[in-house]
Amino acid sequence: MARADLDGRSIKPLTICMIGAGGFIGSHLCEKLMAETPHKVLALDVYSDKIRHLLEPxxxxxxxxxxxxxxxxxxxxxxxxxxKMADLTINLAAICTPADYNTRPLDTIYSNFIDALPVVKYCSENNKRLIHFSTCEVYGKTIGSFLPKDSPLRQDPAYYVLKEDASPCIFGPIEKQRWSYACAKQLIERLIYAEGAENGLEFTIVRPFNWIGPRMDFIPGIDGPSEGVPRVLACFSNALLRREQLKLVDGGQSQRTFIYIKDAIEAVLLMIENPERANGHIFNVGNPNNEVTVRQLAEMMTQIYSKVSGEAALDVPTIDVSSKEFYGEGYDDSDKRIPDMTIINRQLGWDPKTSLWDLLEATLTYQHRTYAEAIKKAMSRPVAS
Ligand code: NAD
Ligand code: UDP
Structure with a gap:
């Protein structure tokens, strides 16, 4: 498998220390590296279920x-x-489900900041390259969200497009503990950046914008805790599988851009194989063309699930819930997340490809195939009295 980088130089096989390799993004990255490259992976995690198919037989x-x-x-x-054994470390390990940010803020801060410190230190001291996973949430709220509701400036991209080298990071007050995650991620980004500036650490920081696809999170009561609250894709999938209403938090008015995990993994592979173009950069990785409100996402998923499962949708497929009821005290939300793609496009020539409809169809087909039977069995079991 002879491979060349974007400047035509041949790429020598690398050893990659991947921390959090057993998670959603890690499992797709391992799959890609095994199927298409000669690189070796030292896969570190507390769980291995999502990569078992790569380890056995x-x-x-x-x-x-x-x-x-x-x-x-x-x-x-x-x-x-x-x-030390690896050429490159990729750190994916984190607590990264919003339901935890306001209910387990200490675990969230420790996981996203304190636990990442030794990784940065060992890379810096041993002159090893680091690709660190941050989040689009470091941008927090858009400037536009502070304008009056009817201000025409809200339509001006200058007030909402998120740029790595220009946009500010705008979080809510401390009592809105939702921002514990974003704040911890921001501080570790600043620390990595400073290690680069003062000690020469070779780093790349990735800011994912709602990457979704198969194996994301868990389905409560099937392969995760029945009271657990995963991210929106798994919450809505769970409701569709159980023929329950999809819960719209605070009216489902927040906007997100969703990108197919397989498109996003292409970008990460380019970073791995083009260090000279990726080092010292922070990259937004998202799909600015796939923007919807959460309400529109619910409507689209309902329609697509009905198509892939052959089951008619509920007459009233969604229900409004307050954020306090759904997430508890201290929740807050990002209003809108449109990634600017200039830097990643210039450095790596990368662009996302898959439309929201296509990525949801592929993902819901997987969810139906993987979980529909297990859910039916679980729901037909008598409830313990
Ligand atoms: P995930 O929860 O599926 O994966 C994280 C993995 O890290 C899990 O397998 C977990 O077991 C492991 N891990 C956590 N703490 C660990 C520890 N102390 N020791 C060893 N392993 C540990 O999440 P993901 O969606 O794959 O996200 C990966 C990274 O990308 C995270 O840093 C997250 O903040 C970031 N991110 C992801 C998205 C997205 O759209 N999926 C968006 C923003 C940021
Ligand atoms: N959300 C919702 N219903 C759910 C789960 C999430 O309305 O069952 C909303 C949530 O309030 C947020 C958006 O969906 O506005 C995306 O949530 P997610 O957990 O995927 O993560 P985020 O993009 O906020 O990091």
């Missing part, structure tokens, strides 16, 4: 190129040794 074509290490990076002395 040992007769797989890439056996020997992926090694799983069950490690909690909070307290494991093997971490530095594994970072």
């Amino acid at each position: 040992e007769s797989l074509a890439w056996a020997g190129r992926i090694q799983f290490h069950r490690i909690n990076i909070k307290h494991d002395s093997r971490l530095e040794g594994l970072i």
Whole structure:
């Protein structure tokens, strides 16, 4: 598998220490690296369910190129040794479900800031390259959200498009604990940036804008806690699978741009294989063409699920809930997230491809195939009295 970078130079096989490799993004990145590149992965996580198909059976074509290490990076002395063995470290490990930000703010801050510190330190001290996963949430709210509701400036992209090197980070007050995650991610970004400036750390920071697709999060009561609240794709999938109404938080007026995980992984592979173009940069990775309100997302998912499952939709498919009822005290929301694509386009020539309709159809087909039977069985079981 001879591979060339964007400047035509041949790429030598790398060893990658991937922390959080057992999660949603990690599982897709491992799959891509095994199927299409000669690179080796040291896969670190506390869970391996989402990459089991890549680890077993040992007769797989890439056996020997992926090694799983069950490690909690909070307290494991093997971490530095594994970072030293690799050419590049990719850190994906985090608590990153909004339901946790206001209800488990300490765990959220420790996970996203404190636990990432040794990773940055070991990379810096050992002169190892780092690709760190941050979030689009570091932008917080748009400037436009503070304008009067009827201001024509709200339609001006200068007031809402999010640019890596120009937009401010605007969070709510401390009592809105929702922002504990964004704030921890912002501080680790600043620390990594400073390690680059003062100590020469070679780094790339990724800001994902709502990457979605198969294997994202969990379906409550099936492969995750029945009281757990995953991100919106899994919440809505769960409701559709159970023939329940989709819950719209505070009217479902917030806007998001969704990108297909497989498009986004292409961007990450370009960063891995083009260090000279990616080092020292912060990249938005999203699809500005796929914007919807959460209400529109619910309507679209309802329509598509009905098509892939062959089941008629409910007469009233959605229900409004308050954020306090759904997430508890201290929730707040990002109003709108449109990524500026100038930097990633210029550095890596990357653009997203998949439309929202197509990515939802592929994802809901997967959700139906994977979970419909298990849900039916779980729902037909008598409830313990
Ligand atoms: P995920 O929860 O599926 O994956 C994170 C993985 O990290 C999990 O498998 C978890 O077990 C592991 N992990 C957490 N703490 C760990 C620890 N102490 N030791 C070892 N492993 C640990 O989430 P994801 O969607 O794959 O996100 C990956 C990264 O991307 C996160 O940093 C997240 O903040 C960022 N991100 C993702 C999105 C998105 O759209 N999916 C959006 C913004 C930011
Ligand atoms: N949301 C919703 N119903 C749900 C789950 C989420 O209306 O069942 C909303 C949530 O309030 C937010 C948006 O959907 O406005 C996206 O939420 P998600 O958890 O995916 O993460 P975010 O994009 O906020 O980081």
